[in-house]
Amino acid sequence: MKNRKKLFDKLYNVVAVICCLLLIGVLLYTVARLPHYGEENPRTVEVVERYVERGVEETGAVNIVAGMILDYRAFDTLGESHVLFTALICVLILLGKDEKNMRKEFDSYYTVEYENYHKLAGDSILRLVGYLLLPCLFLFGIYILLNGQLSPGGGFSGGAIMGAALIIFAAGFGFETVDKVFTEKLLKTVTFIALTFYSFAKGYVFFTGANGLENHVPKGIPGMILSGGLILPLDIAVGFVVACTMFGFYSLFRRGSIGHDHTFMDQQ
Amino acid sequence: MEFIRNYPLFTIVLSLFSGVLCYMLKPAAAKIYTLVFEGLLIGMVGCVLFYVIVTGQPFTYVMGEFPAPWGNEIRAGILEAMIALLFLIVEICSISAGHRFLVIDMDESKRNLYFTLVNLMTAALMALVWTNDLFTGYVFLEILTLTSCGVLIVREIGRTTLAAVRYMILNLLGSGLFLLGVVLLYDLTGHLLMVPMRQTIAELARDPQVLPVLGVAVGILTIGLSIKSGLFPFHFWMPDTYGWASPTSAALLSSLVSKAYIFLLFKTYYRAIGIDVIEQLPIRNVLLVLGIGGIVVGSLQAIHTNNLNHMVAYSSAAQIGYIYMGIGLGTMAGYTAAMFHIMAHAITKSQLFVTTPRLAEVSGGTLKFQDLQGAGLKSKVAGLYFTLGAFSMIGIPIFAGFSSKLLFALAAVGQGSHKKIILVMLALAVSSMLNALYFVMTLIRIFTPEGKLEKDDLRHHHINYHLPMVLLTAANLMLGLKSDLVVSLIERGLSMFG
Numbered sequence: 006m007k008n009r010k011k012l013f014d015k016l017y018n019v020v021a022v023i024c025c026l027l028l029i030g031v032l033l034y035t036v037a038r039l040p041h042y043g044e045e046n047p048r049t050v051e052v053v054e055r056y057v058e059r060g061v062e063e064t065g066a067v068n069i070v071a072g073m074i075l076d077y078r079a080f081d082t083l084g085e086s087h088v089l090f091t092a093l094i095c096v097l098i099l100l101g102k103d104e105k106n107m108r109k110e111f112d113s114y115y116t117v118e119y120e121n122y123h124k125l126a127g128d129s130i131l132r133l134v135g136y137l138l139l140p141c142l143f144l145f146g147i148y149i150l151l152n153g154q155l156s157p158g159g160g161f162s163g164g165a166i167m168g169a170a171l172i173i174f175a176a177g178f179g180f181e182t183v184d185k186v187f188t189e190k191l192l193k194t195v196t197f198i199a200l201t202f203y204s205f206a207k208g209y210v211f212f213t214g215a216n217g218l219e220n221h222v223p224k225g226i227p228g229m230i231l232s233g234g235l236i237l238p239l240d241i242a243v244g245f246v247v248a249c250t251m252f253g254f255y256s257l258f259r260r261g262s263i264g265h266d267h268t269f270m271d272q273q
Numbered sequence: 274m275e276f277i278r279n280y281p282l283f284t285i286v287l288s289l290f291s292g293v294l295c296y297m298l299k300p301a302a303a304k305i306y307t308l309v310f311e312g313l314l315i316g317m318v319g320c321v322l323f324y325v326i327v328t329g330q331p332f333t334y335v336m337g338e339f340p341a342p343w344g345n346e347i348r349a350g351i352l353e354a355m356i357a358l359l360f361l362i363v364e365i366c367s368i369s370a371g372h373r374f375l376v377i378d379m380d381e382s383k384r385n386l387y388f389t390l391v392n393l394m395t396a397a398l399m400a401l402v403w404t405n406d407l408f409t410g411y412v413f414l415e416i417l418t419l420t421s422c423g424v425l426i427v428r429e430i431g432r433t434t435l436a437a438v439r440y441m442i443l444n445l446l447g448s449g450l451f452l453l454g455v456v457l458l459y460d461l462t463g464h465l466l467m468v469p470m471r472q473t474i475a476e477l478a479r480d481p482q483v484l485p486v487l488g489v490a491v492g493i494l495t496i497g498l499s500i501k502s503g504l505f506p507f508h509f510w511m512p513d514t515y516g517w518a519s520p521t522s523a524a525l526l527s528s529l530v531s532k533a534y535i536f537l538l539f540k541t542y543y544r545a546i547g548i549d550v551i552e553q554l555p556i557r558n559v560l561l562v563l564g565i566g567g568i569v570v571g572s573l574q575a576i577h578t579n580n581l582n583h584m585v586a587y588s589s590a591a592q593i594g595y596i597y598m599g600i601g602l603g604t605m606a607g608y609t610a611a612m613f614h615i616m617a618h619a620i621t622k623s624q625l626f627v628t629t630p631r632l633a634e635v636s637g638g639t640l641k642f643q644d645l646q647g648a649g650l651k652s653k654v655a656g657l658y659f660t661l662g663a664f665s666m667i668g669i670p671i672f673a674g675f676s677s678k679l680l681f682a683l684a685a686v687g688q689g690s691h692k693k694i695i696l697v698m699l700a701l702a703v704s705s706m707l708n709a710l711y712f713v714m715t716l717i718r719i720f721t722p723e724g725k726l727e728k729d730d731l732r733h734h735h736i737n738y739h740l741p742m743v744l745l746t747a748a749n750l751m752l753g754l755k756s757d758l759v760v761s762l763i764e765r766g767l768s769m770f771g
Binding site: 031032034035038039040046048049050051052053055056063076077078079080081083084085087088090091092094095097098099101103104105193196197200201204205207208210211212213214215216220 | 278279282283286289290292293294296297334335336337338339342343344345347379380381382383386387389390393396397400406408409412413415416419420422423426427429434457460461462463464465469473476477482483485486489490
């Protein structure tokens with residue numbers, strides 16, 4: 006029996022390597038036959054041409070990528086912004102503390118771990134760097150967030166920077182400091198408002214567009230900060246969701262809850 | 274433009290919003306809200322179905338002010354509306370019937386999150402059914418992947434976490450391969466919308482230099498989606514995934530999620546690549562052979578296993594095989610049979626997965642066959658519903674399973690190749706026999722009296738359980754008895770599907 010399993014394992018490895026080599030071969034063969042990069046192919050440029058040539062005029066955004074993902078193909082991005090939310094819910098289910106995954110026999114273990122985390126938070130180097138870095142990080146995040154329609158950036162990248170700043174804040178100054186501002190209720194409210202706004206704003210544009218109605222969203226002057234129609238407000242909404250979700254992940258992975266955890270602190 | 278044409282958009286956007294809303298609600302409120310909302314969606318999709326049947330024309334709906342090929346699009350025809358309606362009905366039935374077990378499986382403080390996931394899953398299912406754009410398909414495929422892992426892990430026992438990790442790894446592999454296929458197709462054609470893509474591919478396919486590249490792209494895309502839907506030999510994740518999940522989750526995953534992937538694959542073939550191009554590639558025959566392999570291997574493994582839920586899960590692998598066999602036949606009759614079987618299997622499997630936990634409950638919380646003796650007598654209600662589902666799976670006349678097997682046989686006879694006729698007929702015969710073997714074995718087991726019978730505690734079966742079960746049985750009988758009506762609708766749907 007043991008020999009057979011060994012033989013199977015060996016065979017499995019060999020077959021896996023052969024499969025991978027085959028796949029690599031097939032993909033290389035395919036790539037060699039694809040149209041060359043930068044080649045003018047009249048068949049394939051129909052869509053791209055319009056994005057590049059008329060994108061600024063039709064969407065009001067100088068950053069054509071932002072115009073593409075938030076205006077031409079906004080439906081895809083509507084889904085994409087909910088992917089992150091879905092991931093947050095999954096992590097909450099898996100790591101959020103509840104009666105079932107907080108058994109009594111683990112209590113002592115958790116307490117020790119919990120205290121250790123807080124000792125780590127007093128690190129003086131981390132604090133000093135935090136003092137210097139945090140204002141810049143938040144400002145940089147907001148700058149990228151607000152300039153999505155003008156330059157590379159936008160909601161996802163700006164939100165990620167702000168989320169990272171929040172994480173450094175929590176790591177340097179301890180969760181108690183963050184908990185004064187950032188509670189689970191705040192995360193819930195912000196996510197709810199941002200995503201609801203996103204869904205309904207885009208739903209409205211889809212609805213008016215498909216029914217041939219005027220949507221009354223001013224496009225603004227391309228190049229100005231207030232331009233690109235809905236792109237700026239949508240970027241802000243996405244940015245908030247991304248920042249909150251990133252910090253939520255960090256908090257869940259470290260202590261199993263977002264914000265102050267009453268049930269746990271009462272046991273201390 | 275009639276207002277009904279907006280309903281497909283509403284089903285997607287409102288489902289997304291409902292997901293976010295349920296995050297804010299209390300668990301009890303989230304449950305009631307979800308059920309009412311699903312009811313509303315059923316009404317909307319019913320209207321759309323009625324509308325497209327009356328007008329006899331599919332309609333496309335531009336998402337925003339930019340028409341195809343620049344902006345996104347969704348499209349509704351008879352087939353899409355039928356599948357969407359079926360998905361919603363099965364979903365509402367599974368949620369309602371499985372809720373009692375969800376209360377046991379999941380802590381009160383998190384139960385609203387389950388409904389968040391269910392609503393997001395609805396949005397993804399609706400988007401996959403309506404979409405007319407390959408990349409939109411990919412985005413909502415991701416949401417579907419994440420939500421299906423989410424509804425798996427809610428039980429928080431080791432087995433489900435392990436199953437969810439394995440399911441997620443395979444699903445991500447599948448998504449990645451699908452994305453790679455889409456990228457290759459985009460590189461070749463420059464389009465992501467399905468109809469313009471098909472027109473470009475029709476031109477490209479004449480060039481013998483490009484055809485192999487096209488074959489690789491379609492092949493990778495097919496492998497990706499067949500891993501996700503569990504076609505043989507990628508079906509090995511099924512028993513753990515379906516076997517240990519919370520009943521509602523198992524029903525949703527086996528009845529809806531895997532079907533949505535198949536529907537997307539079929540739509541890609543039909544609308545984005547074109548049937549005549551698919552016919553030039555060897556993919557159809559591969560699907561036929563793998564489908565038949567799935568039928569035989571799935572049935573054999575179902576006989577070997579010692580766990581009721583694993584048996585039902587392996588039988589799912591066999592049923593997925595049927596659907597791929599229908600697509601692999603490559604004729605209209607084959608596609609019709611495959612679509613019919615998607616419906617028949619979705620209805621039957623969800624019914625089985627929400628009855629088995631009750632059978633386990635009355636036999637001391639175990640799904641092992643030797644302990645299940647007399648379970649159908651201890652809980653007569655669950656026994657009865659299980660029997661009805663099992664009859665449909667075996668293919669007893671008047672049930673949906675019989676009609677779909679008949680359709681597969683007719684489709685096989687209707688096409689030209691003798692080899693395929695023999696292959697399909699043999700597969701049907703062998704699998705019907707094996708199906709009958711393991712389901713009848715189970716039925717005998719659960720209806721053999723053992724020990725003293727206690728009175729069936731009817732408290733466990735109130736209207737929330739009976740109503741969905743009766744509804745699913747009625748749908749099952751309707752598919753069985755009125756199959757000509759359903760088939761004619763599917764045929765009309767297919768004629769306007771391209």
